[in-house]
Amino acid sequence: MPRSFAAALAHNFLGNSPHWYKLAIVVFLIVNPVVLWNLGSAVAGWLLVGEFIFTLAMALKCYPLQPGGLLVLQAILLGLATPQALYDELEHNFPVILLLMFMVAGIYFMKDLLLFLFSRILLVVRSKTLLSLLFCLLSAFLSAFLDALTVTAVIISAALGFYSVYHRVASDRGPHEEEALHAEPIELHREDLEQFRAFLRSLLMHGAVGTALGGVCTLVGEPQNLLIGHEMGWHFGEFFLRTAPVSMPVLAAGLATCALLERLGWFGYGTPLPAAVRQVLAEQARASDAQRTSLQRAALLVQGLAALLLILCLALHVAEVGLIGLMVIVLITAFSGITDEHRIGRAFQEALPFTALLVTFFAVVAVIHEQQLFTPVIQWVLALPTEQQPGMLFIANGLLSAISDNVFVATIYITEVKQAFTQGQMSREHFEALAVAINTGTNLPSVATPNGQAAFLFLLTSAVAPLVRLSYGRMVWMALPYTFVMGGLGWWAVSHWL
Secondary structure (H helix, E strand, O other): OOOOHHHHHHHHOOOOOOHHHHHHHHHHHHHHHHHHHHHOHHHHHHHHHHHHHHHHHOOOOOOOHHHHHHHHHHHHHOOOOOHHHHHHHHHHOHHHHHHHHHHHHHHHOOHHHHHHHHHHHHHHOOOHHHHHHHHHHHHHHHHHHOOHHHHHHHHHHHHHHHHHHHHHHHOOOOOOOHHHHHOOOOHHHHHHHHHHHHHHHHHHHHHHHHHHHHHOOOOOOOHHHHHHHHHHOOOHHHHHHHHHHHHHHHHHHHHHHHHHHHHHOOOOOOOOOOHHHHHHHHHHHHHHHHHOOHHHHHHHHHHHHHHHHHHHHHHHOOOOHHHHHHHHHHHHHHHHOOOOHHHHHHHHOOOHHHHHHHHHHHHHHHHHHHHOOOHHHHHHHHHOOHHHHHHHHHHHHHHHHHHOOHHHHHHHHHHHHHHHHHOOOOOHHHHHHHHHHHHHHHHOHHHHOOOOOHHHHHHHOOOHHHHOOOOHHHHHHHHHHHHHHHHHHHHHHHHHOO
């Protein structure tokens, strides 16, 4: 039966999101002006912040850009912030936008090299504990210099490729049958396939946690790091040294946790790769190596040289991070024969949706700034004894980042703390300690849920997650030991070692 026009409009509003979610957004949009006119701009501003955090926490129901964008547009129309205030926020944080636009796209052209590295490690290393450590450590190292989302995407691609190769054997399907990934395995291979799923789940989680362990360490590890570093005037090397008293012990503890989980087999870890699966994957790898052309080998060499140049340029801070990313795009595409506009355009598909979402973050920050919403919160923190302030900021950032997006949380707190510093309420040394607390507080405890880390959310919504039975609840359960270790040690380091 054809829909009425009104029913079609209602269905199109926020697409396939649940009905209750659509209704909640409509209620928000109706209530906001009523609250503003009756209770004032401060209450309306806090309500907007809560509503926006709700859209971030419900990111699996609907990408936050649309509902969050509607809330932001209404806030500007109601006068809670001005378009000029938003533009000023964007102009001030332009380096972060450059990072997302060009660095993420630049790393996209290194995917073949990264996929080659992860694939070789999986097939060469037979010890599951050592393999997990290498996956976690390599993810941490790459995320310290590259984009965590791209590193996660590479791990997902490797896992999906290996799964598809063996599942076609397990389901007795041909290599070109699309339904093979979802076909039922024949009884002979069922047990091996279930064990292989558990094996891949653990590697995916170790890799995702590794992106958080490495991402906290450097200026480019996460978007909020660059934002904080920009506010502090820290370059790549200085940022690393400032955060090292927290990031390095947490990295060591995270790797130790990885090894311990594999040894003990707790929280869903410890499953080895079945021998039958290894044999199938090794045969496929040998066939792929034999088919690799000289053009493909040359492209891998170009990507490797570009990666070394990227690390060198970041370490020496020869230019803004985003411009270095643009340099990588030019070099790899020019020397790999990628000159088609559509092939280049695909590299920007991963970055631009989040870049647009970041603009809505800054719009909410503009509202907070215009209405001075967080000033009482910061004043309360600054009223505490000086030695307690970093630890309290770490906790506040960690709790909020676990349910919301850590870039949004970091943007709010670093802006407010810097304003307090410019007003002479703290020394430069204490300001730096609080900046490290904000950086580590938004990066480390946020592994508790997929909502806090973009890499976790990306993994949960990827094609491989349902294939290996990686659900939201299972991700939270498998991340739990890492949450306690990284969050607990991070808080202790911030409180006692800065």
